[in-house]
Amino acid sequence: MNPTIPTLTKAPPTADQGAAPAAAEDGYEAVTGLDKETVALKRTYEAEVEAKVASDYSHIVWAYGILWSLFCGFAIVLLVRGSRQQRDLQALRRELERRGEQAVDGP
Amino acid sequence: MSALLRSFGRPGVLLFAALVTFPYALQRVFLHTPIESEMGTAQKIFYFHLPMAWGLMLFAMISGVAAALQLLRRSERAEDVAKAAGEVCALLGIGALMSGAIWGDATWGTPWTGDARLVTTALLELVFIAYLIVAKFGGPMAGRLAAALAVFGALDVPIIYYSVKIWKTTHPKAQVVQSLPPEMWASLWPCLFAILACSFALFELRLRQERVERRLDEAWLALSAGDAAPAEHTALSGRSA
Structure with a gap:
């Protein structure tokens, strides 16, 4: 909470406490x-x-932002790992093909 | 659309379901759920904090049980499950602890207290981070030691659950969730679904990667030993991730 904002020490008066004076006889x-x-109290x-409310929403945005950033971050890590595995698999295939060709050609 | 979903497999379906549910959950939380009278608007953090905490405990149990099976039966499949669940558990743990700290800062005026629920949850998180570090960097013989850590972590789950019953805590009691009004439950369900669907999708993707990694390692080892034919079969059969 903002410390510069004074807090209420009493409840604001209700509307009927400031009742309008009776209408003047001349119609005014x-x-x-x-x-x-x-007005100041209100x-x-x-x-x-x-x-x-502003402070609460600021906390909510941080909390939700961090939660979904964590999920996105983990998904990115998985993507990077997946692409590394694909490269590894390609290397393995190339190696197998190379050895297969060597076996056909003979020593 | 169905062909597209099939091509992504079960994780794709789960991620898609989470993606659809998340905006619905958000609009329910902010437009159709009353503001809690004591904590005010900040209480809306609860709708994602609680699913993260439940997910944390669920994946800690999955990892612990799988690690116990790994120890008892020397099962590589169980080891893969334990590792994948351990990573998701650590992820959800960071989320639950951070969202809890932010919520605490808004409502208690401090992000951290020496509360039993908070301390036991942080302990669980640290144990699973230790488990992941040992499993990754501990070398070839560290798998069983890491598994023991995961089992130890899973034993912390009931302590977390009962901590608010055993000790005096600032953290709300478990009964608070049961006493939620229906409109808050109606918002909690989609949030829970979105978080768990996303978590299980990431878990399954990670599990597939772990299996592929193992098969690739075996294939390279077999290849280097000159046994190329079975290695080719093993590697190519496990490349679907």
Whole structure:
């Protein structure tokens, strides 16, 4: 968790705590919103959650990446071994052919 | 498609199945599985960490049993199985330990503790790495010593399983898995299948290579001894990998 982000010490106020004042008699109704303290608390809360989720996803990406890189790495090792064996087999065949020809030609 | 799959053999089919299952598993984990209430999003590492750990124990047992057969019956076939399973076991062990460390860092605040489950798993990993080193570099007479190491490693598997029951551990107990809600199980199954299919495919490929290697060695030895005819037969019959 990011240490610079302050943690909540109390729950953010609910919406009905900042209830709008009654409409004025002349029809004018003032626009009301959340008070600054509530907004600040909610933003702090959002930042805290965002930091936790971002950190979690970073860990997930590393974990999944490492797991599948291991499998891919092992598959590459197998491919390299396989091609080495193919070369060895070709060499063996050539050697057998050479000896076969020698046997036909005689000493 | 079926002809293509047949040409790759069973490992090809397993790899293809894993390749198809993996995206499905991922979308299930991230889109259809609820976020765990205590650990949050980081708990999603669990869906691949657990299959790696189960695979580790499974391949350790396969390698240990094959190594025991190698010791008792002097079977070369069992030796090949033990080596191939040992390599996959070491691979899965690295995966389980690293994903566990990353998950621990996210949820416990530290990648490593002296926890019994962690220590016994690390011990298993070290034993199998030692087994592979001895089997590869120990020379012609080291096969039996290496096999004994694999048997010793397999004996660690029940200790790993019961470690969370015997000792007080930070690691979750085995009952946690049994008590998972159905939607988490529905995501765990495809992950388990993808990891195990991939592991068994790599195991079988490695096993074939081990057999080919042995036949090639025998053929070269026979050839150098002047016995070319049986060597040709042996080498050519084992070149299918």
